[in-house]
Amino acid sequence: MTTPFALHAARIVERRLEAEDIHSFVTRFVDPEVRRKFTFAPGQFNMLYAYGVGEVPISIVSDPADPTRLEHTIRIAGRVTAVMTGWQVGDVIGIRGPYGKGWPLDSARGREVVIVTGGLGCAPVVGVINYIFRRREEFGTLHILHGVKTPNDLLYRERFDAWRLHPRTRVYLTADQPDKSWHYRVGVVTNLFDELVVSPTAVAMMCGPEAMMRAAIRSLRRKGIAEEAIFLSLERNMQCAFGLCGHCQLGPLFFCKDGPVFAYPQVKRWFGVSGI
Ligand SMILES: Cc1cc2nc3c(=O)[nH]c(=O)nc-3n(C[C@H](O)[C@H](O)[C@H](O)COP(=O)(O)OP(=O)(O)OC[C@H]3O[C@@H](n4cnc5c(N)ncnc54)[C@H](O)[C@@H]3O)c2cc1C
Numbered sequence: 001m002t003t004p005f006a007l008h009a010a011r012i013v014e015r016r017l018e019a020e021d022i023h024s025f026v027t028r029f030v031d032p033e034v035r036r037k038f039t040f041a042p043g044q045f046n047m048l049y050a051y052g053v054g055e056v057p058i059s060i061v062s063d064p065a066d067p068t069r070l071e072h073t074i075r076i077a078g079r080v081t082a083v084m085t086g087w088q089v090g091d092v093i094g095i096r097g098p099y100g101k102g103w104p105l106d107s108a109r110g111r112e113v114v115i116v117t118g119g120l121g122c123a124p125v126v127g128v129i130n131y132i133f134r135r136r137e138e139f140g141t142l143h144i145l146h147g148v149k150t151p152n153d154l155l156y157r158e159r160f161d162a163w164r165l166h167p168r169t170r171v172y173l174t175a176d177q178p179d180k181s182w183h184y185r186v187g188v189v190t191n192l193f194d195e196l197v198v199s200p201t202a203v204a205m206m207c208g209p210e211a212m213m214r215a216a217i218r219s220l221r222r223k224g225i226a227e228e229a230i231f232l233s234l235e236r237n238m239q240c241a242f243g244l245c246g247h248c249q250l251g252p253l254f255f256c257k258d259g260p261v262f263a264y265p266q267v268k269r270w271f272g273v274s275g276i
């Protein structure tokens with residue numbers, strides 16, 4: 001991108017309903033030059049603009065190998081996202097980015113990877129899971145641990161089913177409040193760690209509710225995984241997205257440019273302190 005705040009027109013080329021209130025949109029930049037130059041890493045995000053309504057940060061879930069096909073998954077949270085989920089194929093929207101630091105894929109190469117997600121917050125890890133599957137031989141065993149409150153909260157159900165069929169891949173699911181349709185574990189996501197057999201040299205990547213991540217960090221540490229090998233994707237309200245406005249600042253850290261993916265030691269001091 002030429003400047004960090006340049007806004008580019010992009011056309012919606014595909015729209016998918018993932019769950020109630022959650023839609024995925026595939027876009028293509030209108031300008032072929034922008035399409036050609038746009039590169040990103042899994043874990044980075046874009047600012048998506050609904051013309052005349054507002055702009056919000058949304059993770060990129062598509063594969064960086066094909067930046068001409070840019071995908072985002074949006075859950076209705078409030079004013080702007082409610083308008084966005086009304087977008088139709090053919091509509092033109094504004095995109096600026098990519099912003100922030102992505103997942104540590106270079107240091108994860110050759111090692112086992114543990115992905116922990118919870119609740120509805122798994123968009124940032126979908127991109128990294130897809131990335132690893134497309135380059136499967138470069139990574140060790142992939143463990144995907146996902147916890148939901150109720151079976152209805154399980155997004156991407158068919159993707160979890162597809163993921164578990166891959167070689168050297170284990171998928172562990174649990175629900176706090178199961179119903180008769182639920183065939184997996186019952187209880188909180190940390191119960192899944194009983195089943196997890198993993199090398200202490202693994203790299204862990206997680207996103208979701210902060211209480212879940214705190215408990216997952218304790219479980220990962222008990223498995224011998226170093227704090228430096230645990231990475232979290234964190235969300236804060238954002239405006240500029242490139243370290244100018246201070247909106248996302250926490251101590252010396254700007255979540256937009258130093259994150260949203262952090263190594264645990266970077267945020268340990270503040271992580272989970274209520275009110276922050
Ligand atoms: C780096 C990053 C990546 C994100 N990726 C995705 C994604 O892939 N898909 C997705 O659906 N959402 C994602 N989000 C969250 C999304 O940006 C917010 O849901 C959105 O900004 C809400 O805007 P709104 O105008 O619809 O709601 P508003 O009317 O502004 O807010 C609704 C409620 O959500 C709260 N809120 C707003 N933004 C945030 C935030 N960032 N963190 C916590 N609470 C917030 C508000 O305080 C309010 O209580 C991401 C956020 C960040 C920071």
Ligand code: FES
Nearest residue numbers: 239241245246256
């Ligand atoms: S959003 Fe402006 S400094 Fe991070």
